[in-house]
Amino acid sequence: MGFNGAYLPQQPPGxxxxxxxxxxxxxxxxxxxxxxxxxxxxxxxxxxxxxxxxSIIIHEVTHGAVALALGDDTAKRxxxxxxxxxxxxxxxxTVILPAILIMTAGVAFGWAKPVPVSVDKLRNPxxxxxxxxxxxxxxxxxxxxxCGLLFSLLTPHLDKLYFLASGNLSVLPVVYQLLFLAxxxxxxxxxFNILPLPPLDGSAILERFLPDDWLPSYYRxxxxxxxxxxxxxxxxxxxxxxxxxxxxxxxxxxxxx
Numbered sequence: 001m002g003f004n005g006a007y008l009p010q011q012p013p014g015x016x017x018x019x020x021x022x023x024x025x026x027x028x029x030x031x032x033x034x035x036x037x038x039x040x041x042x043x044x045x046x047x048x049x050x051x052x053x054x055s056i057i058i059h060e061v062t063h064g065a066v067a068l069a070l071g072d073d074t075a076k077r078x079x080x081x082x083x084x085x086x087x088x089x090x091x092x093x094t095v096i097l098p099a100i101l102i103m104t105a106g107v108a109f110g111w112a113k114p115v116p117v118s119v120d121k122l123r124n125p126x127x128x129x130x131x132x133x134x135x136x137x138x139x140x141x142x143x144x145x146x147c148g149l150l151f152s153l154l155t156p157h158l159d160k161l162y163f164l165a166s167g168n169l170s171v172l173p174v175v176y177q178l179l180f181l182a183x184x185x186x187x188x189x190x191x192f193n194i195l196p197l198p199p200l201d202g203s204a205i206l207e208r209f210l211p212d213d214w215l216p217s218y219y220r221x222x223x224x225x226x227x228x229x230x231x232x233x234x235x236x237x238x239x240x241x242x243x244x245x246x247x248x249x250x251x252x253x254x255x256x257x
Contacts, residue, residue: 044169047177055143055185061088062135063135066131071122071123071128072117072118094112133205137201143186144182147183147186148254151255180255195229199225
């Protein structure tokens with residue numbers, strides 16, 4: 001989640017790395033399908049995984065596309081301005097962790113490989129870095145709004161009543177479940193990524209307001225801050241949900257429920 005602010009060499013298209021990623025991704029999908037058929041995991045958890053991964057990829061591609069518009073073609077040259085999931089897959093964050101969470105907790109969360117951005121190639125590095133960074137969460141907000149409006153407009157009133165009465169998403173047809181879960185996932189992605197914690201996108205906003213003479217020390221410390229989002233997720237879930245809940249309440253107004 002979020003761009004990494006520096007160029008990272010990428011494997012060329014069609015490389016052994018890409019083939020290995022494709023095989024691992026296919027194996028993970030097969031395992032999930034088998035577990036679903038054996039009723040070991042809920043259908044909604046698998047559907048959430050199905051909408052989460054494209055949402056993360058669109059988030060990352062948006063970073064690269066905006067960077068390209070602002071003068072940096074690093075993501076383009078690395079082959080990352082594509083909706084093909086293979087170049088974006090991080091084995092741990094896109095496959096292993098979501099699969100484990102689905103099988104154990106019935107929910108999924110994860111990340112894709114950060115899109116490579118060379119900040120020094122941007123036309124106005126300090127200001128444009130913020131624009132590139134917030135572009136990811138903004139596209140998630142847009143996707144959440146679109147999915148929420150479509151759910152509100154397309155879901156029959158009677159289906160909504162069943163959903164409200166039961167609190168069970170599975171009472172809805174699959175297409176409506178997908179719309180709901182896609183909106184829900186994008187709200188979570190937008191809010192989580194805007195937190196001012198490296199390497200999340202919100203940290204770029206914090207960095208923009210640091211005095212220039214503080215930046216060298218900050219950049220030396222930043223690699224050691226990568227654990228901060230994990231600490232919040234694993235040790236402070238109550239704090240995290242207190243941040244998510246207002247955004248989810250606002251989004252639910254779009255749903256007509």
